[in-house]
Amino acid sequence: MRPATKNLTRHARSDGQLVSEAVAGDTVSWEELVRRFSVRLHRIAGTYGLDNASAADVVQTTWLRAFERLHMLRDPAAVGGWLVTITRRESVSVVRGRSRERLVDTYDSIDAPDDGRTPEDEIAALDQNAQVRAALQRLPQRDRKLLTMLMASRTPSYTAASAALNMPVGSIGPTRARSLAALRRELVHS
Known part of the structure; x- marks a missing residue:
């Protein structure tokens, strides 16, 4: 029986191994992480009602955030869930930004009373709606x-x-x- 080597095939390497190698500067491992998760992240962004271009922007931003913070990930094996969380947060941010862009018909609507929902409630509702869709x-x-x-x-x-x-x-x-x-x-x- 041959001992395990670092030269495992791409598909045989775990997510945790890829993260560790990418943090150490291995660009091939980073590219494999991107290949492994990009389709899933794009699909998640799409569940927020984003068009393809906006979903692609969200995924791009997700990878940028991940690249900046990959070294801080406590459990490298949990990278999939971490990327999903980043994607969801970025998607909500884009959706919320769009809702702020709507033009106001009258000044009266600016002074409308708050319905008591917190920003966290809004995010939870957006996430729940995306999951239902x-x-x-x-x-x-x-x-x-x-x-x-x-x-x-x-x-x-x-x-x-x-x-x-x-x-x-x-x-x-x-x-x-x-x-x-x-x-x-x-x-x-x-």
Whole structure:
């Protein structure tokens, strides 16, 4: 049996090994980290409703932040979760920046009372909404369409949903219940 060597194939090296080697200045290990996680990070940024260019900017910023702070990572094996957290924070920052860019119609709305939500509440709500959107996208198309139609209105019409989806009105309620259960499962497993 041959002893383990530092020249393991790229895919055989753990995330922790890649981080340690990248911190030591190994550019090949850094590039492998980028290859290993970029698609996942781009997908996460997309769940915040960002277009491809904005999601790419978020991922680029994530890698910049990671490069600047990689040496401070206490558990190199946890790099995946750390990168996801950075991506989520950067995505929220972009989304919040866009909401500040909206023009105000009248001066009266500037003085509107605060609804009591803290910035942390806003971030938590944005993150939860992104997770629900991502879980909804993983459902079958028919379930996704039904739930979207019913959620889009304060007074959902089973008749309208029946006509749009070519489903019997009597099937809408049970299908809705199954779709919501599937959505809950997706949220638990994400």
